[in-house]
Amino acid sequence: MKMTARAELDERGRIHLQAPREDRHAIRTIPGARWDAKRATWHLPCSWAACVQMREVFGLSLDVGPELREWANAEYEQRVRPLAILREQDDAPGQEGLWSFQRVGVGFLNYSGGAILGDDMGLGKTRTMLTSLREQDA
Secondary structure (H helix, E strand, O other): OOOOOEEEEOOEEEEEEEOOHHHHHHHHOOOOOOOOOOOEEEEEEEOHHHHHHHHHHHHHEEEEEEEHHHHHHHHHHHHHHHHHHHHHHHHHHHOOOHHHHHHHHHHHHHHHOOOOOOOOOOOHHHHHHHEEEHHHHH
């Protein structure tokens, strides 16, 4: 199968994406994608979201460079997979006054190092976030 796009990690920790011109509209849907006319390449933030979106846009025709592949594998094993497992739990250790799902949310926020808590309205996101901040300061 012919590769239509190539993604590599640069020395500054950004993703360089080279792709055919006709893919520019789809590439613009990737969060943080910026065209560098001087180098005739796209720059993307090195993030799990950008990697997922690139795979969505190009499918199996995306050729991923070795440094980016290594980063993505480590990010999945060390952060994405454990957080996905944590979010599926019914309860977690923590403060007694919280509901069980709030304790899971606190663990999720503390482990992630920076994430969005997307619980439904009325489920106590503010209390969950404040508890997480207090635990991180301790």
